[in-house]
Amino acid sequence: MERIDLKSLTEDQTKEFIKSIGEKPFRGAQIFKWIYKGAQNLEQMTDLSKELRGKLDDFTTIANLSIYKKFSSKIDGTIKYLFSLEDKNIIESVMMKYKHGVSVCISTQVGCRMGCKFCASTIDGLKRNLKSSEMIDQILKIQSDINQRVSNVVLMGSGEPLDNFEQVKQFLAIVNEKNGLNIGYRHITVSTCGLVDKMYKLSDLKLPINLAISLHAATDEKRKEIMPIANAYSIEDILKACRYHIEKTNRRITFEYSLIKGFNDSKEDAKLLAQKLKGLLCHVNLIPVNKIDERDYKKPDINDIETFKKILKKNNIEATVRRSMGSDIQGACGQLRRRNL
Incomplete structure (x- = not known):
């Protein structure tokens, strides 16, 4: 048994x-x-x-993770954790302190099978799904380590959350419990590279969580170059699912857009993105791409980043540039685990 x-x-x-x-x-x-x-x-x-x-x-x-290694940023206090699972697999989590409280970014899988070319997590493929208890324990262990309550959770570490749908669904039920972590749904963000069928299932739960879509290109052609999932679902498929999510939850969608120099950072890209998102309750999070040893992607110049943002705003699309945190400790998803392996 x-x-x-x-x-x-x-x-x-x-x-x-x-x-x-x-x-x-x-x-x-x-x-x-x-x-x-x-x-x-x-x-x-x-x-x-x-x-x-x-x-x-x-x-x-009772599931118990152990802190295998941790690295504290001297720049902004961000802490990157490598956790050892009971089967000796390694996952990553990140703790970030903001004025509004403590946020953690947790993993949902050991590795990832989505194959996005700008992400270090996927290079060695998927080892296995995490159990809901292993997701919960990342938060518990971080709270215990820093002796502070975690108030915001982002499912954006290693793995594609919707590729582990049932365990993520159970995690969402547990994390909101009044006598448990008691983290409100509006303080939880689930990220996906665009598994459209699972997006509909998530929306049907009618949970007022935040949904973040890894878009990273304004055309299907460019998206296919860097994200294999684009061969299964078009941008229009994703936007249709986003409209359904807004209808079910009345929550704004966040679109994650990694800016890669000379690839998707032109004025034409910005105008096309604005056109695609016109009229949608959304926000665009611009992410200057992180360096990965195995890829030759470079960050755009700061002026090009600002120009991209201004074009979106001029077209009534809310946009911000993500503040880089933990850059001195390989804070971006998958970097530290891969280096350790």
């Missing part, structure tokens, strides 16, 4: 499980609270009887 991972359950699911093994549901509430007090094993749950802990030991496990 496969053991139940207690960290992968909502409070109600914990109560139901406890009930199924002949115990009182209130014991489930106790166990759930212990998980979010940082208990890493049953022995630490001191208000449970020895008999109950012994019984639970036969049926359950």
